[in-house]
Amino acid sequence: MTQSTGEWPSTVLAAETERFQERDVREMNVTAGTALADAIRTTLGPRGMDKMLVGDDGKVVVTNDGASILDRMDIEHPAAREIVQVAQSQHDRIGDGTTTAVIVAGELLTEAARLTEQGLHPTTIDAGYTRAVDLALSALDECTVPVDPADTELLEAIARTAITGKWSDREATAIVELVVEAAQAVERNGTVERRRITRTTIPGGSPTDSELVAGLAIDVDASSTTLASLDVDLPRRIEDAGVALIDDQLTVEKADAITRVSVENPTQLGQFADYEADVYEGQASGIADVGADIVFCQKSIDDDVRARLARHGVIAVERTRQDEMHKLARATGAGLVKRVDELTSDHVGRAGVVERRTLADTELVVVGECPDTEQRSLILRGGTAHVIDETKRLIENCLDDVTLAIERGAVVPGGGATEVAVAARLREAADGIAGREQLAVTAFADALESIPRTLAESAGLDPIDALVALRNRHADDEWRTGLDVDGGELADVVERGVVEPATIKRHAITSAAEATTVLVGIDDMLVATGEGDGEHDHGHDHDHGRGGVEATGGYPWAVGH
Template sequence: MSNVPIIILKEGTEEVREREARKQNITAMAAIAETVRSTLGPKGMSKMLVDSMGDVTITNDGAEILKNLDIENIAANMMVNVAKSIDEDIGDGTTSAVIFSAALLNNALELIEQDIHPKPIIHGYKIAADKALEVIKEIAEKISRDDNEILKNAAKTAMNSKDIAPLKNFFSDLALKAVKHIAEEDGNTFAKVSNVKIVKAPGKSLKDTELINGVYTQKEKVNMMMPDIIKDAKIAVIRRKLDVKKTEFDAQVRISSPSEIQKFLDQEEKILLDYLKIFKDLGVNMIVNSSDISDKFGAYLAKEGIAGIKNVGESDYKSILKAVGAKLVDDLTSLSEDDLGFAETIHFEKLGDDEYTLFSGCKNPKSVSILLKGGLDKILSTAEVSLNDVLSVIAKIIDTKTVVAGGGAIYIELAKRIRAYANEISGKEQLAVNAFALALEEIPKTLIRNAGLEEIEKLTELRASHKTADDKWVGIDTITNTIGDNFKKGIVEPAELINHIIKSGSELANLILRVDRIISAKGSKPAGL
């Protein structure tokens, strides 16, 4: 046989193999981590993001920064997706997840450059992650949904690195009340966080923000003559066009005399008056319609002192149903007293440039609103993102009922126990398990660095402080720059957050380490560049 090479790929296809392929992928992912690294912790820095339209956003929220980055690199996008999944599943911790993933990959790259094959590294990372999850389950503090002090502390911890941190006492109390309103015993409070509606109202200051025992919807009343305020509201939530029905097919009506015209108009009016009678007989004084209400019928309603809003979107009318306790009705003839909802007050008002309808004083509402006030729209937008994170963290803890100490305490304790576990393992996997422990320390190390403290000195002090099982919650408080028991200080976060960071970070690292070749089609950008 001749030694002529066999070409199986099209001309122009680029190929990167083995060590170089891994290095390119890991370098790209490390670049993402460096972008958000300085934002971690109470003393983290902010980033200024300028979009293609020239709009400027200043934020230190990791999820918000990653969402706004225009990334073409495939490997880097995978890391961004991991961060997004944590934000969706927990509501916080995206920056920590990115830093941990990048540290695992950088440590793996060092081992690969020492001629250690990726297979034992992948296996070592897997058993280390399993051990870490086992340790978290063992040492996490169990709480009940009524441990309000711990829930507030978790909210404050989540806010420490946010722009609303100066008002963390105020917002932690408000957020806890909001989540308690929507929480049920089914252990699925996190899925109901969307039932807390945040409405931005420019003007005044953030500390004037208030929790409304009801719901806001961005809708104005159908007719200007309708009342601005309705007391003791009986509310019908319907999905029916309140107008004269048009025929589905083209039709002609032959009229031969003026009296027949009047009969035709009278018949149309009778249809509308029949609708009106249904509402009047039940004492309804507020109509929420997901469909249309004609101007003519709106005038009839206004004359009777009945208010109404129309074309209400699905998410809005579902929030209203939960708040007022009504049932959605399609057929008006079946509307009964049992289908109606109730609110002490319905108020039509203008917030900023928009018209809103406020349902307040609802009995046992499963949907509430936070009226977020602030001087500038940029401040309101940043506060809204932060408040959503805080609501999610509280809801996740209520569901899982487990917390750990923040300020790097959990990562130092895990690193200590993983190192001890590594001594029980032989072979090259031991090196990978130790590399995993080192990656865990990258998060407290970053907290220390961002606080402007001496990195080696403080990290050594932290390690030395974890002598016994009683020292498991010793961490760094970067607000006071002291090392101590962070659980007693009230620096806590969901145990589920740490679980998610470890699982997703190790899985992503192992996925990238399995890649030994990058094949890029002609004209495409190589994945690792």
């Protein structure tokens, strides 16, 4: 096909232009996604090093957790936001493994870009990645180690793996022991009833001062005025205690339309005082007469009522949180009533012991040995608000991993061992796949090995040498061999206690592959004006061709209306 002017025909030129525009959009999406993954890998840096994040409002956050970093990054590109969604999904549904999911997604995008340059169509890459996911999940099932909920050593290894590099060894050991003890205490028939674990933070001390309390610990200083302000000497410990729950304030009720009371003579003033005293005494005696030793009120309690309750030997706690009220009701069997005059002996719950404790000038009431549901409370300590927040976050991560391991009953070797084992099985399966999908399956295997490469770099090892050594060991059927980051060597990571819940790997692989295929399949980018939902009141022509929206040729800043 020739032209006397040496120019291409308009149809060929249009087709070539569209092809390059599609490639530009795909390259922009891939570049944005891989850049975000590389940024997370670089930002995390050496193992155990914290990063300081400064927000627009000036708030400073110090963390080395990938989920926390992504949550606070200002990301504008829609493709990069898709990768952030991978991390958010991993965090919301699993609780751990966000960094793994992002790194794998970035590597899958890089491999997809390379395959595209070699001539593979996005649909072929999609089909190959989909087959690779199925093969990877099957290979994961072959790499699992069974979990016994009574195996404290294995559960502590799982929790320690989740916290490795995020805290010093001394603090990590204390947190790991607390988490495993709490999880085993509320485990029933392979299910960890997390709602029976309460987290209470108390400033002062260090994370090693944190403790697990048998019972429901309620911060009295946060929920009520201090009990020490009363002149009555209340008991520090009450056995077989009656517990009352009231969802109302204990005070003198006033009509809504009355804002003040006019007193014309001393007699009326005395009558008004007598009326208030009768109301207060009626509320206090009403609670004491039904057999309550402690009353929790969701709203405020007047000082006169609290003093009268104290003289009756009843501990009063005001402004108790709603979630604590529900936990108290479940644990003690108490019925939550709206008003004091509705309270009867049938509404009073029982607790084996109610104890008042003082920690770092903070007064607690611990309700324990409950007949219906036994509660556990993790009391978290720290010298600063940042330390307490980080301790609480690490506790949640460890609990997530231990819960997954117990309820799913399986863990896999950490230290990159699982990724190398799965990659080897993918390459073996790829040899039997006809067509170009074989290349996509092999690329998927290469992407999975980004995890051991990243671990080797973080441990100060040569990533190529470490990966080659891992492949050789796995070729000898040593599928539990991984990187022992602490020792900087290859080892049987299961024996070293480096294990992770299999569910973390399964979800990370699945979500990373789904996000990659979505981004690779995009061939154009459109910008919606946000004006198409309602009717327009302006009078210009709306002929934008098919679909009512004009394509921007891959450039989101070129908007046509």
